[in-house]
Amino acid sequence: MSRTARTRRTRILTRVGALTAVAALAVGCTSNTATDDDGDDDAPAAVSDNDETGDTVVIGFSGPAADHGWLAAINSAAESEAEKYDDIDFRLAEGTNDPSAQISHVETFINEGVDAIVLLPTDGAALTEVAIEAMQAGIPVINVDREFSSEFAARTTILGDNYGMGVSAGTYACQLVEENDLGDAVIAEIAGIDSLPLTQDRSQGFEDALAECGQDVDRRVAAEFTVESGEAAASNLLQAASEIDIIWNHDDDQGVGVKAAFENADRDEFFFIGGAGSANAMRWIQEGTMEATVLYPPTQAADGVRLARLLAQEKGLADLVQVEVPRRVVLNAPVVNADNVEQYLPLGFES
Amino acid sequence: MSLQTSAVESGGEPGPGEDIPEKKGASGGGARDRVASLLSGSAGRNMGLVVALLLLCVIGLITAGDRFANVDNMMTVLRLASVIGVVSVGMTFVITGGGIDLSVGAIVALASVWATTLATQTMANDFHWILMVTTALMVGAGCGLVNGLLIAYGRMAAFIVTLAMLAAARGLAEIIADKKTQVVTVSPFLDFFRGSLFGVPRLVIIFALVAVGGWVLLNRTAFGRRTLAVGGNPEAARLAGINVKRHQTMLYVLLGVACGIAAVMLMARTTAGTSTHGTLYELDAIAAVVIGGTLLSGGRGTIVGTVFGVLIFTTLTNVFTLNNLDTSTQAVAKGAIIVIAVLLQQRMAARSSPG
Numbered sequence: 224m225s226r227t228a229r230t231r232r233t234r235i236l237t238r239v240g241a242l243t244a245v246a247a248l249a250v251g252c253t254s255n256t257a258t259d260d261d262g263d264d265d266a267p268a269a270v271s272d273n274d275e276t277g278d279t280v281v282i283g284f285s286g287p288a289a290d291h292g293w294l295a296a297i298n299s300a301a302e303s304e305a306e307k308y309d310d311i312d313f314r315l316a317e318g319t320n321d322p323s324a325q326i327s328h329v330e331t332f333i334n335e336g337v338d339a340i341v342l343l344p345t346d347g348a349a350l351t352e353v354a355i356e357a358m359q360a361g362i363p364v365i366n367v368d369r370e371f372s373s374e375f376a377a378r379t380t381i382l383g384d385n386y387g388m389g390v391s392a393g394t395y396a397c398q399l400v401e402e403n404d405l406g407d408a409v410i411a412e413i414a415g416i417d418s419l420p421l422t423q424d425r426s427q428g429f430e431d432a433l434a435e436c437g438q439d440v441d442r443r444v445a446a447e448f449t450v451e452s453g454e455a456a457a458s459n460l461l462q463a464a465s466e467i468d469i470i471w472n473h474d475d476d477q478g479v480g481v482k483a484a485f486e487n488a489d490r491d492e493f494f495f496i497g498g499a500g501s502a503n504a505m506r507w508i509q510e511g512t513m514e515a516t517v518l519y520p521p522t523q524a525a526d527g528v529r530l531a532r533l534l535a536q537e538k539g540l541a542d543l544v545q546v547e548v549p550r551r552v553v554l555n556a557p558v559v560n561a562d563n564v565e566q567y568l569p570l571g572f573e574s
Numbered sequence: 575m576s577l578q579t580s581a582v583e584s585g586g587e588p589g590p591g592e593d594i595p596e597k598k599g600a601s602g603g604g605a606r607d608r609v610a611s612l613l614s615g616s617a618g619r620n621m622g623l624v625v626a627l628l629l630l631c632v633i634g635l636i637t638a639g640d641r642f643a644n645v646d647n648m649m650t651v652l653r654l655a656s657v658i659g660v661v662s663v664g665m666t667f668v669i670t671g672g673g674i675d676l677s678v679g680a681i682v683a684l685a686s687v688w689a690t691t692l693a694t695q696t697m698a699n700d701f702h703w704i705l706m707v708t709t710a711l712m713v714g715a716g717c718g719l720v721n722g723l724l725i726a727y728g729r730m731a732a733f734i735v736t737l738a739m740l741a742a743a744r745g746l747a748e749i750i751a752d753k754k755t756q757v758v759t760v761s762p763f764l765d766f767f768r769g770s771l772f773g774v775p776r777l778v779i780i781f782a783l784v785a786v787g788g789w790v791l792l793n794r795t796a797f798g799r800r801t802l803a804v805g806g807n808p809e810a811a812r813l814a815g816i817n818v819k820r821h822q823t824m825l826y827v828l829l830g831v832a833c834g835i836a837a838v839m840l841m842a843r844t845t846a847g848t849s850t851h852g853t854l855y856e857l858d859a860i861a862a863v864v865i866g867g868t869l870l871s872g873g874r875g876t877i878v879g880t881v882f883g884v885l886i887f888t889t890l891t892n893v894f895t896l897n898n899l900d901t902s903t904q905a906v907a908k909g910a911i912i913v914i915a916v917l918l919q920q921r922m923a924a925r926s927s928p929g
Contacts, residue, residue, distance in 0.1 A: 291850070295753050417901045445901045449850035450755055454843055455654055459895035462647045463638075479755050483845040487768060488650070503757070574755055 271541030273533065276310045280535035282528060283332035285316040285325055286343035286367075291448070292476055292574025293499060294318075296521035297343065297368075304525035311532055322349035329353045333360050339531035342377075343367040343524055351376045363534045365527045378534060380551045381527050383519045385421045387556040389428020391517045392471045392496055395558045396429075397436035399469060399494050399514070408468040409441050411493075413456055413481055415473045417445040425473055425498070442467070446477045453477030457484035467493040475501035475516060476574045482507065500559060502571035508564045515560035520570045523554060622918030623866065623882035626911070630889050638896035647892070649775055655888040656781035657839045658858050662866075662880045663788040664832025665859040669868050670792070670875025671825045672805035673725065673732045677739035678833050678859055681717045682852030684747040685710040685837035690756040690847030703763035706841070711834035717743055718830020722823030740856070747849035755848045758841055767842030777839050784835065789877040801825065805872025862887060865915050886915060 282305065289295035298318060305313035314337060316328035322345050330353060332340050340357055344350035347369040354364045354376035366377035400408045412429060415422045422445070433439055444460045446452040453472070461467075461484065472481045475497045485491060497504045497516035507513035530548055533539065539546040559567045634642035641647065661678050668675050688694065689710040698705045717739060724735045758764060769776055792798040803811040804821050812818045833852075841847050864870055865886070866879025890911060894904045 289753060290748070291753060292755065442898055443900070444895055447853065449853055450844045450846050450848050451840060451851050451853070455891075456895075458650050458654055459892050462650050462892065463641060463896045463898065465641070476755065479757065479846050480844045483843065486845070487653070487843065488646075503755070 273538050273541050274308075276308070277536045277538070279310045279312055280338040280532055281312045281314060281335070282339050282341060282531045282535065283314040283316065283329075283335070283337040284341045284524065284528065285328040285332070286318055286524060287325075287345045288318040288320045290320070292501060292572055293519075293521050296572035296574075297524045300522045301341065301524035301528050304522075304528045308532060310536075311528070313528075320345050322346050325350060326353045329357060333357050333362060337362060338535035339363045339365065341365045341367060341524060341527040341531050343527075344369050344371070348372040363531070365531045365534070367524050367527045378550075379530055379548055381523055381530065381554070382552075383523060383554050384556050385424035385519070386428040387553075388473075388498055388517045388519055389425040389430070390432045391428075391556045391558050392425075392498065393429040393432025394435070395496060395515055395517070395560075396433060396469045396471065396494075397438060400436060400438060403468075405468050408438060409464055409466055410438055411442040411460055411464065411467050411470045412440050412444075413453065413460065413470065413472040413477070414443065414445040415448045415477065422473065429471060446474075446480075448474050448477050450477060450480035450483075453480030454484045454487075455480075457481040458488065461485070461488045461490055469494045469496065471496045471498070473498045475499040475504040478504060479574075482512070499574075500567065500571055501574040502568070503574060505559065505564050505568050505571040508559065508561055509568075511561070515558050518555075518557050518559060518567065518570070520554075521572050522570065526552070526554075620867065620876070620879055620882060622921065623879060623886065623915060625918055626915045627882060627886050627889065630886065630893060634889065634893040634896065638893065641896055642893065645773070647896075649773075649778065651885070651888050651892050652778045652781070653775050653843070654892070655884050656775075656777045657836050657843065658855060658862070658888075659781045659881060659884045660784045660832050660836045660839065661829075661852075661855055662859040662862040662884050663784050663877060664829035665863050666788065666866070666868050666875050666877055666880045667792065667801060668825050668829045669860070669863050669870060670805045670872060671801045671822060672808065672872030673822060673825060674860070674870075675721065675736045675826065675829055676733065676856045677717065677721065677736040677743055678829065679852035679855030680740045680743035680747070681714055681830060681833040682837045682840065682855060683849050684717065684743040684750075685713040685834045686841050686847035686851045687747040687751045687756065687849055688713045688847075689837060690758055690841060691750060692756075695756075695758070695760050698760045698763065703760050703766065706760065706763055707838050710837045710841070711831055714830040714832070714834025714837065715827050716830070717833070718827040719823065721830070722826030725826065726819040726822040744849060751847070751849050753849060755846050758845050758847065764842060764845060767839065777843065780835065780839060784832070785877060785881050792875060792877055797824075802873060802875065805869075805875070807873070858887065861912060865912060883915075886911065 284301055286298055287294055289298050302313065302315060305311045314332065314335070316331070319325050319328070325345055326349070329340060329342065329350070333356060340362055342350060342354060342364055344366070348371070351371040351373050354366070354371055355373060357364050358375060358378065363378035364376060366380040368382050370380060370382060371377055396410060399405070410433065412426065414426055430440060442460060442464050444456040446456040457480065470493050472478050472495070476499065478497050478501070485495070494514040496514055498519065500516050500518040500520055504513060504516040508515065533548050540548055543549070661682065665675060665678065689706045694706055694709050721736055721739055724730050725732045728735070767776055771779055792801065800811065800816050800821050803814065803816060804818050808818050837851070840851050862883035863880050866876055866881070866883035868875040868879065887908070890907060891904065894907065
């Protein structure tokens with residue numbers, strides 16, 4: 224190929240690159256994968272014969288690619304939960320962020336005739352049809368974290384509570400205001416990726432809970448669930464307000480950067496509340512550099528595996544009078560602080 | 575050497591962004607003329623950016639008052655600008671030389687992860703934190719070398735090669751870090767890079783050194799003249815005796831080293847190395863470079879413009895945060911600012927160039 228032709232092509236390509244650059248900047252640089260952090264609580268197993276080895280059941284699990292701490296923890300928790308039971312034959316599909324690849328994983332499970340499918344969809348709506356197919360084939364589907372768009376797509380849904388996370392954080396903030404007599408407190412919020420519904424749910428919950436005690440969010444910035452974006456957002460936030468009483472940061476992954484920004488600016492006059500419940504956050508709580516964090520624990524898929532086993536073996540939840548597994552389980556978003564951090568530390572995920 | 579100089583004279587001049595046809599044809603133009611033409615050229619070309627930045631500062635001053643105009647806030651803006659600034663200075667060289675690099679963010683991530691592994695940090699604790707710095711720089715240089723060799727000698731399009739590096743480097747970073755955040759525990763490292771010198775954060779000083787060094791390299795050395803020549807017309811540069819392929823390779827290595835420096839700065843800023851570092855740096859850096867006035871097709875580059883480009887974006891985010899505006903509004907404003915800055919710049923440049 225002639226040199227000129229090649230140069231010309233390079234130029235066209237660079238122009239395409241620039242256009243892409245401008246377009247991406249204009250929409251606000253949000254290419255990060257959706258991060259959700261979930262809070263579920265691993266209740267002690269009920270004393271019943273549920274845990275005794277029963278008929279061997281085949282459980283298929285498919286989830287998104289584990290591209291960050293919380294999702295990695297989701298997968299490993301599900302896998303290790305399955306290993307605890309001799310009667311579970313666990314089939315783990317390779318994690319993917321491509322809905323069509325995940326659909327084919329589910330189709331494979333259907334063809335194999337597994338006894339139950341635990342599904343954390345990359346996109347709830349996109350996986351709904353194939354989940355319905357599985358249900359129609361008589362395979363119970365357990366929907367984890369991101370909901371399907373149809374009631375008929377899952378036998379049981381287990382999910383964290385993003386709105387509840389905001390409510391827990393807001394209620395805790397109200398409590399801090401009262402205990403410390405902060406009056407009209409300066410409250411700041413560092414959100415995650417702002418365009419995601421889960422972020423909006425968390426913020427809404429926070430706002431609603433604060434309204435209950437006559438407080439509001441004075442300063443709000445959004446980061447992108449990454450350490451770096453957390454540092455940048457928090458640095459600017461600290462400049463925006465010279466005195467802050469309470470800061471709620473939605474996500475402990477980005478919290479590493481948020482905390483670095485506090486140190487860089489040499490500021491610690493506020494109560495720092497986190498979200499998700501990473502092991503880092505729990506250690507900060509232990510050492511007293513963080514007030515509290517709101518859980519969105521990464522054990523939902525593990526609970527999903529347990530529920531799948533019960534469904535396949537036709538058992539119920541032992542602690543309920545009702546003999547069947549419930550249709551819907553919404554996990555609580557408890558607050559972890561210095562008083563109970565020891566209890567929750569085992570649930571903290573390394574991010 | 576004289577051959578090269580004359581080739582460059584036709585392709586572009588040392589001024590940070592000239593190509594205004596007022597250049598002297600005679601290669602031995604008086605020093606005073608040279609300075610005068612450089613001033614009018616660079617001032618004219620950068621005036622749009624200066625106006626845009628001043629405008630932003632006025633808006634900041636009016637809307638946020640003292641919170642905007644205090645030393646602490648200035649330093650915060652500069653500190654936030656410094657990491658992407660270093661990458662953008664490196665990017666200016668590659669784009670001026672007729673190339674493009676989409677892998678900068680991924681290289682920053684890989685360098686930050688490699689320099690913060692348990693093994694590296696343990697060795698750094700036993701020996702010296704400089705080990706972490708050299709690791710980051712070498713990873714950056716290595717990635718740049720691979721990019722450069724494939725582009726210059728492998729005759730592959732820069733767009734494609736660096737796109738591949740973007741995927742591969744971030745993937746490797748995820749593998750090494752196991753998708754975890756590696757917290758930096760080597761406290762002498764943190765103390766050094768997070769400290770200040772005469773009230774100026776060391777990160778800002780590093781950015782300033784890189785910018786000044788980049789300016790000298792581009793405008794005052796044979797390396798800089800060759801860069802302009804290679805970007806302006808590679809064939810002419812080759813005929814003038816420049817080893818074009820080697821020079822292109824060196825440009826990518828240079829940018830790789832800049833990414834290594836940025837990784838070190840980011841490790842200090844965030845106290846962590848992770849595979850999510852440097853997300854979308856390629857776009858931010860290219861945008862800053864292009865807004866600054868460097869030609870995307872190569873042959874003309876300006877470090878001063880790039881620095882302004884970076885400062886405009888960082889100041890914009892700061893002013894918006896001070897005013898508690900949401901991210902969607904910020905994104906719209908960012909898009910508008912790109913267009914306005916480039917328009918202003920074109921108008922000013924057209925006016926300042928003699929008719």
